[in-house]
Amino acid sequence: MIEHANARALELFGVFDPSDLSEESLSQIVSGEDFHALWALLAAAATGARPQLINISARTLSGDHVPVRVGARLVAPGSIRLVFAAIEAFDQTASRLRASERRYRQLFHAMPIALLRIDSRGSLAMFEEPRRQGFEDLDAYLRANPAAFERALDTICVAEANEHAETMFGDGTPRSMLRSVRVFWQARPDTFRRILRARYAGHRNVIEETVVCGVAGQRVPVLFSMAFPTDDARVGNSLIGMIDMSGQMRAEAELRRTQARFANAARTSVTNELAASIAHEVSQPLSSIATNGGTALRWLSKSPPDLTRAVSRLQRILDDAERANGVISRMRDMSSGVMVERSNVDLNAVVREALLILNDEIHSKAVEVRLHLDEGLPTLSGDHVQLTQVMVNLVINAMQAMEKSGSVRPTIDIITRLLDDGWLALEVKDSGPGIGAAHLTRIFDSFFTTKSAGLGIGLAVSRSIVEAHDGSLLASNGGLGGAVFTVRLPTIVLAAEKIAALPGDVGQVFLAQTRG
Numbered sequence: 380m381i382e383h384a385n386a387r388a389l390e391l392f393g394v395f396d397p398s399d400l401s402e403e404s405l406s407q408i409v410s411g412e413d414f415h416a417l418w419a420l421l422a423a424a425a426t427g428a429r430p431q432l433i434n435i436s437a438r439t440l441s442g443d444h445v446p447v448r449v450g451a452r453l454v455a456p457g458s459i460r461l462v463f464a465a466i467e468a469f470d471q472t473a474s475r476l477r478a479s480e481r482r483y484r485q486l487f488h489a490m491p492i493a494l495l496r497i498d499s500r501g502s503l504a505m506f507e508e509p510r511r512q513g514f515e516d517l518d519a520y521l522r523a524n525p526a527a528f529e530r531a532l533d534t535i536c537v538a539e540a541n542e543h544a545e546t547m548f549g550d551g552t553p554r555s556m557l558r559s560v561r562v563f564w565q566a567r568p569d570t571f572r573r574i575l576r577a578r579y580a581g582h583r584n585v586i587e588e589t590v591v592c593g594v595a596g597q598r599v600p601v602l603f604s605m606a607f608p609t610d611d612a613r614v615g616n617s618l619i620g621m622i623d624m625s626g627q628m629r630a631e632a633e634l635r636r637t638q639a640r641f642a643n644a645a646r647t648s649v650t651n652e653l654a655a656s657i658a659h660e661v662s663q664p665l666s667s668i669a670t671n672g673g674t675a676l677r678w679l680s681k682s683p684p685d686l687t688r689a690v691s692r693l694q695r696i697l698d699d700a701e702r703a704n705g706v707i708s709r710m711r712d713m714s715s716g717v718m719v720e721r722s723n724v725d726l727n728a729v730v731r732e733a734l735l736i737l738n739d740e741i742h743s744k745a746v747e748v749r750l751h752l753d754e755g756l757p758t759l760s761g762d763h764v765q766l767t768q769v770m771v772n773l774v775i776n777a778m779q780a781m782e783k784s785g786s787v788r789p790t791i792d793i794i795t796r797l798l799d800d801g802w803l804a805l806e807v808k809d810s811g812p813g814i815g816a817a818h819l820t821r822i823f824d825s826f827f828t829t830k831s832a833g834l835g836i837g838l839a840v841s842r843s844i845v846e847a848h849d850g851s852l853l854a855s856n857g858g859l860g861g862a863v864f865t866v867r868l869p870t871i872v873l874a875a876e877k878i879a880a881l882p883g884d885v886g887q888v889f890l891a892q893t894r895g
């Protein structure tokens with residue numbers, strides 16, 4: 380009976396479970412002449428004679444006959460070790476391996492996602508030092524040894540790239556991607572840092588949305604995933620898969636633009652409606668003023684003049700003028716009664732959103748917008764939508780002013796920064812004609828406009844919004860002639876300090892006021 384069979388024997392006889400084989404007697408594996416030869420071999424081995432080799436044919440469980448070379452040796456009294464070596468077995472195994480390798484390779488190259496095989500032996504070597512020094516978190520080590528991070532960027536390299544990866548990140552020349560990973564992480568070294576950290580911490584993989592640079596400088600937004608094999612033999616290899624997200628991001632940006640266009644259209648129609656209702660409410664008292672004026676004139680020019688009637692008409696004129704004034708001041712109240720829905724607002728995000736809303740106009744008017752945004756700005760407590768509205772108003776005004784004056788290279792500079800006194804400042808500078816001295820004091824008045832189609836409410840509303848945020852909006856002319864609008868807003872910290880400085884329950888009153 381066969382008492383034990385090792386893994387190779389199982390493979391040879393095509394069996395997965397050793398119990399399948401141990402139930403078989405040798406006579407079922409080897410038959411006829413070959414059985415006699417095997418028996419003679421066993422008998423010789425049992426006497427302790429020198430081991431010999433014979434070639435016979437063995438039957439596998441699936442019924443195939445495999446040519447094998449067999450040796451027998453007495454290992455203990457009553458126990459003989461039989462060694463079967465399939466003559467073609469190694470060839471077969473090798474060819475099976477080659478076939479499976481071919482399949483893997485075809486799959487690797489044909490997959491419609493970018494795949495990279497990474498030789499990360501460099502990172503394994505670099506992990507030895509922090510482990511020796513007892514660092515649990517690689518970040519702390521990298522902070523103390525920035526050079527180690529740079530070394531990892533240079534020593535970890537791409538060993539293989541599939542066609543899709545070459546198309547996405549290569550420069551068209553063969554093997555252009557087989558290099559150290561440094562170039563790929565130019566835009567997002569933070570992702571690379573997270574990969575190293577995950578690997579150091581023994582995680583199995585890393586998945587995130589990031590941006591990977593190509594060798595020709597292209598930047599591709601991708602869904603990135605990297606797997607670290609745990610199998611000892613392949614530890615120096617890892618596999619990266621990347622799906623190009625630029626199409627999806629384009630679709631999302633397009634969606635945002637469409638939403639912005641809708642929002643803008645809604646706003647325009649609200650403004651148009653407002654204009655129509657102003658016109659309607661004011662035109663009625665105006666026309667009755669005109670009629671009463673005419674009538675009063677007639678009564679006065681009579682001889683003798685009918686003063687009583689004239690006075691009554693003049694009184695009506697005064698009443699109508701009062702009514703028209705009432706309409707205007709109601710409108711003014713409406714535009715200044717700003718309700719602020721507060722949340723944490725990133726001023727730079729406000730700028731970007733406004734530019735997104737105006738994107739089409741900026742391009743069609745060939746305006747160059749230059750951003751000088753301080754990326755480390757603290758947040759403020761405010762209404763993102765309303766502040767965006769302010770930005771939109773300022774940029775539209777700038778574009779209109781430059782268009783009217785025929786500015787050759789219409790340029791808008793937008794600057795954000797944190798001032799020394801802890802306030803946030805936002806400046807919008809244009810290359811237009813600037814604001815005439817006579818107008819400077821009036822431009823924030825409701826309904827002041829120098830445009831034929833203007834309503835003159837943009838700046839009035841903008842100032843109300845900024846003031847409802849406890850900030851200020853000022854206009855001036857820049858050194859180069861164009862207008863400069865400066866918004867100052869308190870940061871969250873300043874706002875909190877202001878509340879804290881108020882005595883007792885006055886803080887509540889302050890909050891109520893700022894809400895509108």
Ligand SMILES: Nc1ncnc2c1ncn2[C@@H]1O[C@H](COP(=O)(O)OP(=O)(O)OP(=O)(O)O)[C@@H](O)[C@H]1O
Binds near residue numbers: 823827839
């Ligand atoms: N960047 C600028 N350069 C020069 N003048 C400006 C600028 N921004 C505003 N003004 C002047 O201030 C006036 C008032 O601007 P405001 O935005 O309040 O109203 P408007 O643009 O005329 O009309 P709308 O209500 O449609 O915005 C403008 O008519 C214009 O004369």
Ligand SMILES: [Mg+2]
Binds near residue numbers: 772775776837838
């Ligand atoms: Mg305007």
